Amino acid sequence: MELQRLDPTIQLDIRYATTKNFAGRAVYSQARAFLQRPAAQALVRVNQELAPLGYRLLVFDGYRPWSVTKLFWDVTPRDKKEFVANPKKGSRHNRGCAVDLSLYEIATGREVAMTGAYDEMTPRSAATYAGGTPEQRALRDLLRHKMEQNGFTVLEAEWWHFDFRDWKAYRIQNVPFEKL
Numbered sequence: 001m002e003l004q005r006l007d008p009t010i011q012l013d014i015r016y017a018t019t020k021n022f023a024g025r026a027v028y029s030q031a032r033a034f035l036q037r038p039a040a041q042a043l044v045r046v047n048q049e050l051a052p053l054g055y056r057l058l059v060f061d062g063y064r065p066w067s068v069t070k071l072f073w074d075v076t077p078r079d080k081k082e083f084v085a086n087p088k089k090g091s092r093h094n095r096g097c098a099v100d101l102s103l104y105e106i107a108t109g110r111e112v113a114m115t116g117a118y119d120e121m122t123p124r125s126a127a128t129y130a131g132g133t134p135e136q137r138a139l140r141d142l143l144r145h146k147m148e149q150n151g152f153t154v155l156e157a158e159w160w161h162f163d164f165r166d167w168k169a170y171r172i173q174n175v176p177f178e179k180l
């Protein structure tokens with residue numbers, strides 16, 4: 001299910017379709033985001049619940065073909081492997097049940113400042129990192145709280161990564177976006 005077709009107010013910033021990502025090259029030919037239908041519907045609920053608070057979702061990545069997970073593993077140095085999925089097991093992104101996201105402010109349309117940047121491979125990425133400003137931590141925790149209320153679990157090492165509860169029910173896939 002394509003997220004923007006379900007809810008056009010979910011903003012996209014698909015970094016992997018640009019050179020602005022840790023791999024340093026575009027690994028997607030299209031800037032689109034997909035999730036399995038129940039996960040996509042849950043995400044729309046999160047987006048709707050955030051709106052009265054002045055925020056909406058900004059999605060960096062959803063479903064990811066397996067070949068891209070393999071490429072990420074190959075280009076990541078050994079001491080940073082905790083930030084990427086082992087292709088032997090595959091990623092929950094490959095099952096269409098994981099999403100990388102942040103918030104944007106409705107009033108300005110701008111991405112909010114969190115405790116660390118997306119895909120930053122440092123301790124600042126931890127979901128419980130105690131640094132940053134109180135406002136940054138409050139926004140990070142708001143995102144997590146709303147996601148958890150709708151069936152998602154945060155990855156401890158990455159404040160932006162969430163798995164949907166039914167991920168085991170879906171297979172690892174390697175279909176490119178243009179064939180979905």
Ligand SMILES: [Zn+2]
Pocket residue numbers: 093098099100160161162
């Ligand atoms: Zn992720």
